[in-house]
Amino acid sequence: MGFFNFILQVVAVLICSYSFASFAVHGNKIGSNGIPSTLDGPFAPHTAPFDVSLRGNAVDLPDTDPRVRRRVKGFQPEQISVSLSTTYDSVWISWITGEFQISNHDKNIIPLDPKSVASVVRYGTSRNPLNHEAKGYSLVYSQLYPFEGLQNYTSGIIHHARLTGLKPDKLYYYRCGDPSIGALSGVYSFKTMPVSSPNSYPKRIAVMGDLGLTYNTSTTINHVISNDPQLALLVGDVTYANLYLTNGTGSDCYSCSFPDYPIHETYQPRWDYWGRFMQPLVSKVPLMVVEGNHEIEKQVENQTFVAYSSRFAFPAKESGSSSTFYYSFNAGGIHFVMLGAYIAYHKSSDQYKWLERDLANVDRSITPWLVAVWHPPWYSSYNAHYREAECMMVAMEELLYSYAVDIVFNGHVHAYERSNRVYNYTLDPCGPVHIVVGDGGNREKMAVVHADEPGNCPDPTTTPDQHIGGFCAFNFTTGPAAGQFCWDKQPDYSAFRESSFGHGILEVKNQTWALWTWHRNQDSRSGIGDQIYIVRQPDKCPIRYTQTKRSFASI
8 A cells, every 4th residue: 555655646746747847848948838938038029010900990989889878777886896905805896876967167067975875885705695794985076177168077976895804715796886775786796816825826817908998999808808817907098088078079199189279188978988898897807907198187276187096996005005096916926016107206206115115015925926017118119108208217117126026017008019028228037027018909099110110219309208207218328229219120128019909818827937928809819919938036036125326228
């Protein structure tokens, strides 16, 4: 029996080894499934050919589309969504009751009273009975313009309720609304995140950017749903409501169509359309959002980001942040840091000080993976928004590098691009992999022009964004582009780029291996546009929080 037990143990070890080999790389060689890993890099830059036929379908869904129309009555809940708190044992449920109101600026709108409808969630681990109850808070926001002829908007009642005491990796059922007036939703469900440990991770994490609400957005979301994620990230630019005037007239290019208007208008009902459209996904899959430039939406008294900050629930307070623009959370063995490009980020700012504290508190023995998310990319070789966020990069890149951030997700540029491991524009085996997924499908269409192509390098003075910061992008002083503002070929840091709509899926396998897959909209739902294993090497790339001098670019 002793020999028999020994044989069983050997077989078990071999089975485990084979299972790992199905996604592993042996030494620096590609594994048996043929998928490359970052251990094989850095990779020679590659650009996928552009298919001109793919520029179509970036047309907004009309307000007559049944997917965006209001399908409830009275104060029944709609636009239901789930978002995470900082740890697995808590989530937020959000919804809207009542109808929005819109009228000319000279007519007073009486907002709905948030106190008139309760914010209640009943939940449990079985559909019936739902034996737990959480009470939340509610609010109403307005988008107001002090100009004749413009229309003002006031939202329905927005509700946020935090559920606590949840168990990890567990399916929960819930209903939301106000039971005292018979205005409860149907039964929905969500699954909590795994417990934070180096051995537990969400099975699949969807990553999307610059969605909008077009027919191509519809394809993106259908593909996301078919990939059955346990968590979804939206890296900014949500509804593109600010491509519209307040009367509902829209354009693919707002500044081109409406150059002389006194204020950049926005048609707020597009937010309600988007919330209804997204409900089939986000009522069961937690959605974590960070702001983009299309959420600025300036109004009276120079208020900005009001819709963004009102409609979503953020674990800001739970993660020690004082702002909806930046926060953090855990999802199993991953610590996510969501950063704001449109709020102060310099080293004396509240955000920077918060980031220092947050990173210092991350225990990599519990959450080995560290992922950072913000909207405008630091590493993009497209002409659109080229080096636009350089001041943010100057302020924050060294801090993120010193804490060994593994992956960075961005949007803003309406294309897909994956970098080699990079730091300060230099190939660095300890730098993060930067991935741009601003290709969700919005009506501004795709970015197709590369800054390294002849005649396409932008004038440096045109690159700063007034909402991000000052001018920090100067000519490079060393490296392949020394003396120039742009490369004259695809940059070394750019491993792969393609102008196609799509989304990505992150699957963390263990504390050092993660599979990244980018799916293009034009492919079948199982089609793959780009795929790579991102491999952590904590022994070679330890945390080293020290201040070092930047040398590659003159900044």
